Amino acid sequence: MSIEIKATKRDGQGSGASRRLRHAGRVPAIVYGGDKAPQALELDHHELVLGLRHEAFHSSVLSLNLDGETQSVLLKDVQVHPYKPRVLHVDFLRVDATHKIHTKVPLHFVNAEGCPGVKLEGGVVSHVMSELDVTCLPAALPEFIEVDLKDLATGHSVHVSHLKLPAGVESVLLHRGEDPTVATILATKAGAVEAEAGETPAA
Secondary structure (H helix, E strand, O other), rough: OOOEEEEOOOOOOHHHHHHHHHHOOOEEEEEEEEOOOOEEEEEHHHHHHHHHHOOOHHHHEEEEEOOOOOEOOOOEEEEEEEOOOOOEEEEEEEEEOOOOEEEEEEEEOOOOOEEEEHHOOEEEEEEOOOEEEEEEEEEHOOEEEEEEEOOOOOOOOHHHHOOOOOOEEEEEEHOOOOOEEEEEOOHHHHHHHHHHHHHOOOO
C-alpha cells in the first residue's frame, strides 16, 4: 500500500513564520537525509491528522509529493501541542531503495483469548513490547509483525527470537545479542482459585 502526503516548500523560517503557518491551517515540517540538503516544507494540517490516525502512516515508506516531485520518506518525529489537538511540527527522513533502513514496526497480537493460559487457566496477557526495532530494505518493510499467542500457557512468554519475521527483515535486538520478552501470560488470583478447585477431589 502506497500512502501519499502532499507538501510544498517553505521559505519562511523562525517561530514567527511557524505560528503564521499554524494559524493558516498549515504544519511546518522538514525532510532530510540521503544525498540532498534538508528541505523545509509545509503540510495541510487536516490531511496530516487524517494520515496520523492510521497505524501504517507511522511505520510505512511514504510517498512525499513535494511540489510535484515525489520522494520516498519515513515519518521520524511528530511534535504535538501538550493539550490542544494540533500538530506543531513533523520530521521526515528520505530513504533509498538500495539502502537498508532502521525503524520501528508495530506488533499485532493474535489468538490471545484462545491460548491455554487465558482460556483454560484464567490468566491475563501482559504486552511487554508494542513495537520492534528492525532493519530491512524499504521495499521489505512490513506494516506490522504478528505475534501468535495460541500455544502460550500461564507463566510462559514469547521472546523476540520466537517471532516469525518477514523475508528480508532482521531484528536489531537479536543482532545485538538481546532476546527480550515480547509478551507473557500472568496468573491471576481468580485463575489460581479455579485451578485449585478443579484439582480438589469431590466429597
